Amino acid sequence: MTNEVAIEQTQNDVQTLDQAIDYLIKKYPNIVSKDTREGYGGVIVDRNHLIDVATTLRDELGYNYLSSATAVDYMGIAEPDSDMEMVYHAYRLSGGSALVFKTQAPRDNPVIPSLVSVFPATDFQEREAYDLYGIQFEGHPNLKRILLWEGFYGHPMRKDWKEAYYEEEHKPFSSRWPGGYVHRAEERNPYGKNVKYPADFDLSRLTDISEESLYAGLGLGVDVQSLGGEMRTDRLVVNMGPHHPSTHGVFRMVITLNGETIETLEPVMGYLHRNHEKIGERNTYLQNIPFTDRLDYLSSMGNNLGYVLGVEQLMALGSRYIPVPYRAEVIRVLMAELTRIVNHLWSIGFLLNDLGAFFTPMLYANNEREKILDFFEAVAGSRLMCNYMRFGGVFKDLPERIKSVANLVNDRVRDFNTMEYLTDIITERLPRFLDEYEYYLSENEIIKSRCIGVGVLPPDMAIAYGAVGPLLRGSGIPYDVRRAEPYSIYPELDFDIPTGENGDIYDRYLVRMREMRESLRILRQILPRLEATKGQEVWAGGKQGAYSPRIPVGEAYGRVENPKGELGYYIVSAGDPKGTQNPWRYHIRAPSFTNLTCLGPMSKGHKVADVVTVLGSIDIVLGETDR
Template sequence: MVDMTIPEEQVVTGTIEDAIDKLKQRFPKDVSDDDRQGYSGVIISSDKLQEAARYIKDELGFDYLSNATAVDYLGEGVHSEDHLEMVYHAFRTTGGSALVFKAQTDRTNATLPSVTPVWRGADFQEREAYDLMGIKFEGHPNLQRILLWEGFNGYPLRKDWKEAYYEEDHKPFGSRWPAGHVHRAEEKSVFGKNVNYPADIDLSRLNDVSESTMYKAFGMGVDTEHVVDHNGVQTDQLIVNMGPHHPSTHGVFRMIMEIDGETVTKLEPVMGYLHRNHEKIGERNTFLHNIPFTDRLDYISSMGNNHGYVMAVEQLLALGAKYNPPTYRAEVIRVLMVELTRIVNHLWAIGFWLNDLGAFFTPVLYFVQERERILDFFEATAGSRMMCNYMRFGGVFADIPERIHSVSNLINDRVRDFDTMKFLTEMINERIPRSIDEVDEYLTQNDIVQARGMGVGYLSRENAIDYSAAGPVLRGSGVAYDVRKSDPYSIYPELDFDMVVETEGDMYARYLVRLGEMRESLRILKQLLPRLEYTHGESVTENNSAYSSKVPIGEAYGRVENGKGELGFYVVSAGDKRAAANPWRYHVRAPSFINLTPLGLMSTGGKVADVVAILGSIDIVLGETDR
C-alpha cells in the first residue's frame, strides 16, 4: 500500500457547528444563520462571498465543493421577498457532512461573485446557473451558456418562464381529459411543435451565430499565420470538432480541440445535446413522479439514481411528525441492487474504455453477458431491464421474487425458472468473480492497455479535489474519498469493505480502481446474502403509502456513491405552511457533468487519439451530463 497520509497541518477537523461558529466570528456582519423552517447552514452576504469562500476552504478545511446550484424563490409563501439564491455544499475530503452556505441576489439584476477562483469545480455549475437561472457571476473566466445555445430566449428554470407546452403548475394535470376529449399538446400550438417565439423575433438575421460566438468565447480561432516549427517539421494550428455525432464520445457529446500537429493544445467540452429539462419537469411532478425520471439520468445505473433521490426525500420526510425509516430488509435490498448496479456500471465503463483503446467491441461482448444476467434479476424484481423505478420513500416497490422466470427473454435462452436465492448465490459466488478474474487476467498486464493507459490523462491529487472530480476519477488520483465511507448512509457502516485508491492519477489508475471496486462490491454482496436469508419475510413496502402525497417543507441534499461518483439530489419542498405536493426545486449534482470540468486539463498536451480514451476513462453518461 502506498503511503497516502496527508501532511498534519492540512488536516482540519471539528464539527460543522464549530466551523459555522468560526465563520460567524470571522465575518460577524456578513454571515447569518439560515433560520427558515427546515433549512440549515448559513447565508453569506454577496459582497463577502468570495472572501468567505476562501476562508471556508483554507482555514476551515472544506476543500471539496460538491454542489453549487441556484433556486428561484418567486411568489413563494414562506419567504417574504422574491429573490434568487445560490446554494453551495462544501465537504472535507477527510470525511464528514456538508457545510451549506448560501448567497442571495435580486431577480432583476441577478449578479453574484464567482467562487471559481476558490474552487475550480464551480466552473460548469456556475455556467449552468447562468444558463438556466440567469445569474451573472463576476470573475468567472468563461461565462456563457452551457446546456442551451447562445441566443436562447430567456432563463427557463425561473419560475415565471413557461414552456410552449405549459399546462399547469402541478401534476397530475386536470386539463388532460376535460369532458372526454383528448388534447394533444401539439394541437394547442399554432406551429404544431414545441416552440414559442418572442414577439420581437428578427427573422432577417437568422444565420446560426451561436457557433462563432462559442469559438470566440473559448478563445479559439483558426490562425493561419501561426506555424510552429518542430525541429524542421512545420505544423499549422487548427481546430478539430469531435461530436456531437461521433462513435467515441459515448453519446451526443462534443469536444472542440485546438491542435498543433497531433498534440492537443486546448480542449473545451460542449454539451447540452441531451438536455431534456429534467429539473424543470421535476418541479411540476409530484415527489413520487420523479422516481422514474431519475432512472433516465444515468441510464446504466438506474438503481443507484433511485437510491440518491429517495434518500434526499426521506431526509425531508424525517422532518415531519410521522415517519418510519425503511425496514432493515428494505435497506439490505437497496444495497444489493445498488452494488449489482455498480458492477454493471464498471463492466460497461471498462468495456467501452477498451473500445476507445481499439479493442473494438470484443471485450464488451463478454461484459454484456454478465450484465444481461444481472438485468434478468432486475427484470424479475422490478419489471424492467433498465428503467427499474424500484425504490420508494420508506422502502422499495416490492420484495425480491421467490423464483425468477423470465418469459420475455427467451431469445437464445432456455426457459428460465430459477430459485432467486440460488440464482443470486451462483451469480455472486461464481459467475461474476470468474468474469472479473478474466478481465484482470487478460487486461491488467496487457501491454497495450499499460502503454496507452499509464501516464496518460494525468490528474494530480490537488487538481482532482479542486475540480470537484468524483468517484473513480477522484480515487484514481489518490484521494481516499468515497461517500459510502466518508459520509456513511444506509447499512454501509456495518459492512466490511475497503475503499480502493490508486495514487497514479492516470487512465490506468482509474481502470484499477474500477476493477478493485467490482471486487469490493462482490465482498459486500457476499455479506448481504446471509442478511437476505435472515430477514426473509420482513416487509419492505409497508412504510411507503403515506408518503406519496405531501412532503414537509424544508431543504435536503441526499448523496450516494454511484458508479460514476458522488450523485447528489438537492430538493427543496416549499409549498403552503406545512407540506408540499411537488418539489419547489429539484437539482441533480451529476458526477458525469462535473467530472468533465478537468477534461481540458487532462487532455492538454496529449494526442488526439488519447483524448478519446481519456473521455472513456472518466466514464460519462450523457443522460446525466445534460440532464
C-alpha cells in the same frame, strides 16, 4: 496524504460542523448568518464578501472539496431583494456532512461573485446557473451558456418562464380531459411543434449565432506557425462529436490541435439536455422516481437510491415519519452494489473499445451484465429502467423465482430460484469472470503502454476540480461517500476503498476492477442478511406508501456513491407551510458533469488519439451530464 494536509490546516478547536459555523459567524459578524428558515441548515453569506468567506472555508476550516453549486428561484416566496439564491455544498475530505453556504441576490438583477478562483469545481455549475437562471457571475472566466445554445430566449428554469407545452403549474393536473375531450399538446400550438418564439422576434436578421462564441479566439482557418526549427505545422480546430463513435453519447469536444498534439479542449454539451429539473419541479415527488432512472441510464438503481434518500431526509422532518425497515435497506444495498458491477463492466468494456480492442472485451463483459439485468427484470419488471426504490422502502420484495414466461427471440426460458441464482452469480460466476478478465487485460502490453502516464490528474487538482468517484480515487484520495457520510446499512458492512497512485488512466482502470471485487465482497455479506430477513416487510409501516405524500417544508441533499461518483439530489420543499406535493426545486448534482471539468486540463499536451481514452476513463454518461 492530502487528507492529512487538509486536517492539519484545520483550526484545531474547530472540529465539528457546528463549530465551523460558529467560527464563521464569529469571524464575519453581520456578513455570515445562520439560515433560520424552517427545515433549512447552513449559513447565508452576504454576496459582497462571498469570496472571502469561501477562502476562509477552504484554507482555515478545511472544507476544501466543493461538491455542488446550484441556484434556486424563490419567486413569490422570499423577499424581492433576496429571491434568487445560490447554494453551495462544501465538504472535508476526512468525511462528515456538508457545510452549506448560500448567498442571495434580487432576481431582477442577480449578480453574484464567481467562486471559480477559489473552487474551480464551480466552473461548469456556475455556467449552468447562468444558462438556466440568468445569474451573472462576476469574474467568471468563460461565462456563456452550457446546456442550451447562445441566442436562446430567456432562462428557462426561472419560475416565470413557461414552456411551449405548458399546461398547469403542478401535477397531477386538475383534469386529464380539460374541456371534456382529449387533445395532444401539439394541437394547441400553431406550429404543431414544441416551440415558442418571443413577440419581438425579428425574422429579417436571422442568423445562427449558436456557435459563434465557441470559436471566438480559436482562429479558424489556416494558421501556419513555426514549431521548433524548420518544422511547420497547421493549427487546426477539430470538432469531435456530437456524432462520434467514441464520445459515449452525444458529447462534443472542440479541440485545437498543433500537429497531433492537443493545445486546448473545450467540452460542448447539452445535446441531451432534456429538462429533467424543469419537468421534475412540476411532477409530484413520486413521479420523479422513473425520471431519475434516465439520468445515469446504466445505473438506474443507484439513481433511485439517491433520490429516495433525499426525499426521506425531508420526510424525517415531519412528525409521522417511519424509518425504512431493515430488509428494504438490505435490498437497496444489494441493488446499489449490483448496479456498480453492471456499470463498471460496461465502462471497462468501452474503455478497451476506445483503446482499439474493438468490441470483443465489451461482448464478454456484456454477457455477465445481462445476467444481472435478468435479475433486475425479474425483480423490478424492467431491465434498464428499474424504477424500484420508493420512499420508505422498495417497490416489491424479491420474487421466489426468476422466470421468463415466453420464449422470446433467442432467449431461453428461464426459471431459477432467486437466492440460488444470486448466490451463483455473486460467489461463482462474477469472481471467475473477473479473474479471467484481469488475466487477459491488466498486464496486457498495449493497454499498459497506452494507459500508464496518460491523462494524469494530480491529487490537488482532482480536489480543486471537484472530481468524484473512480476519477478522484484513481488520483490517490480515498474519498467515498459510503465511508465519508455513510447511508443505508453501509456502516455495518466490511469493505475497502481502492485507490490509485499516479492518477492516470491505468490507475482508474485498476480502481474500477478492484471496486467490482469490493462490491462482490459487500454482496457476499448481503446474502446472509437477505436469508435472515426473509419474509419481513419492505415498506415503512408495513404498507405501501401514499401515492402523493405531503412532504414537510425544508431543504435536503441526498447523496450516494454512484458507480460514477457522488450523485447528489438537492431538493427544496417550499411554498405551502403544511407540506408540498411537488418539489419547489429539484437539482441533480451529476458526477459526470463535474468530472468533465477535468477533461481539458487532463488531455492538454497529449495526442488526439489519447483524448478518446481519457474521456473513456472518466466514464461519462450523457443522460446525467446534460440532464
